[in-house]
Amino acid sequence: MKLWLGTGLVEEDVAGVSPLDRGFTLGDGLFETLRVKGGRVLRLDAHLARLAAGARVLGLPLPAFDFAGALRATAQANTLAEGVLRLTLTRGTGPRGVLPPAHPAPTLVITAAPLAPPAPPARLSVAEGTRRNDRSPLARVKSLNYLDNILARQEAAGRGTDDAVLLNTRDRVAETSIANLFAVLGGELVTPPVSDGVLPGVMRAAVLAEGARERSITPAELATASEIFLTSALGLRSVRSLRGRELPGFSVAEHLRTRIDGA
Structure with missing residues (x-):
């Protein structure tokens, strides 16, 4: 396997990053996950635009x-x-300490992996041990620090579910540990707004362009959804159950999948 390190391709077994790299010591950096289909990198411009936006938030010169x-x-x-x-x-x-160096030299790494088989519809729980900080600018940045997500995912595994819904500090639904969330409520397809602590997902934007609406969702409302599905750069995933309640159907997700998944 070859990866991109710095300015060129190298073999994976000889690649190395300094132990003093701030991405390793402090999680000071960003990442993007991109799908390749038919040899083409999907939604490349949108990913690079989000990378640039995140870099501006962090004050990280691209x-x-x-x-x-x-x-x-x-x-x-x-x-x-x-x-x-x-x-x-x-x-x-950089040197020891939290303050970044005045003139950083960013490290770039690009890795490749085969696409995993399609996952079955997800079983969701609701995280109780951690919250999405909707007041933090980092909520809208795909940063290297995923510890809240990791804790939520571990909690979900402990409950025998595939993923956990993260609530924000105001008891509203944000997203899951690895995906944006959409729900059909009263016949309308909705998703939480970015202001509720949501990462502005690339696939999320594609679903919004198909007519979904942004609005805050309470856990009680989510419990009444007729359909829930998750989105990430790798596609759409239907939800089978939430807190043990079986959902009745997957029709909206299936329709959208034919229109935008892999487009």
Whole structure:
């Protein structure tokens, strides 16, 4: 397997990042997960726009670099017709302490992996041990610090479910540990707004463009949904149950999947 490190492709078994890199020591960086279909990187412009927006939030200067070319080259080097790319950008090395160096030299890594088989409809629980901080600017950034998500996912596994719904500090639904969430409520397809602590997902934007509406959702409302599905860069995933309650159907997700999943 070949990966992109810095300015070129290298073999995975000889690649290395400094132990002083702030991505390793402090989680100071960003990442994007991108789907490859038919040898093409899907929604590339939207991913790069979100990367740039996140870099502005972190005050992380983006290098003058052809990210799109590096992503395509990594996919081609691994003959990746159907798969996943992950772009990781850190602030690079720095001295001890939290304050970033005045002139950072960011570290870029791009890895490739085959696409996993489609997952079955998900069983969801609601996380009780952690919340999405809707007041933090990091809620809308795909940063390297995923510890809240990890805690929520561990809690879900302990409950025998596939993922956990994260509530925000005002007891509203935000998203799950790894995906944006959509629900059919009263016949209307809705999703929580970014202001409720939601990552502005690339696939989420595609579903919104199909007519879904943003509005806050309470846990009590979500419990009455006739359908729930999750979105990520890798596609749409229907939800089979929430807190043990079986949902009646998957029709909206199936319709949208034919229109936008992999487009």
